[in-house]
Amino acid sequence: MSTTIVPTEMTFFSRFESDILSGKKTITIRDEAESYYVPGTTVDVSTYEEGRWFCRLNILTVEPIAFNDLNDFHAQQENMTLTDLKAVIHDIYPGIEKLYVVNYALVK
Numbered sequence: 001m002s003t004t005i006v007p008t009e010m011t012f013f014s015r016f017e018s019d020i021l022s023g024k025k026t027i028t029i030r031d032e033a034e035s036y037y038v039p040g041t042t043v044d045v046s047t048y049e050e051g052r053w054f055c056r057l058n059i060l061t062v063e064p065i066a067f068n069d070l071n072d073f074h075a076q077q078e079n080m081t082l083t084d085l086k087a088v089i090h091d092i093y094p095g096i097e098k099l100y101v102v103n104y105a106l107v108k
């Protein structure tokens, strides 16, 4: 018998908090270690730096994406330019090609 662990928490760098709360940022791109969010579930969201809770998100979809396939639509959903998005991801996940787009909706 296998047990499936459903993640119930997610962290974001605090600089993204206002974009998430205003609905300007509707996806996050994570590596394999954070690819196990389950569509239809809800996660509590806190800042990575302080661990301060700031919202709940409903996970809509989790889809694999290669770094080289990131496009302007992903950037638009992150509320940044594609150049900035690639730089951010390269900083957080240096050298990682296999990534996951987590699409979410703010729980009101």
Ligand SMILES: CC(=O)Nc1ccn([C@H]2C[C@H](O)[C@@H](CO)O2)c(=O)n1
Binding pocket: 011, 012, 013, 016, 027, 028, 029, 030, 048, 078, 088, 089, 092
């Ligand atoms: C803080 C932490 O544990 N991990 C991350 C990873 C990514 N993000 C943000 C940065 C970009 O907006 C997207 C794409 O990775 O998600 C983040 O805030 N925290």
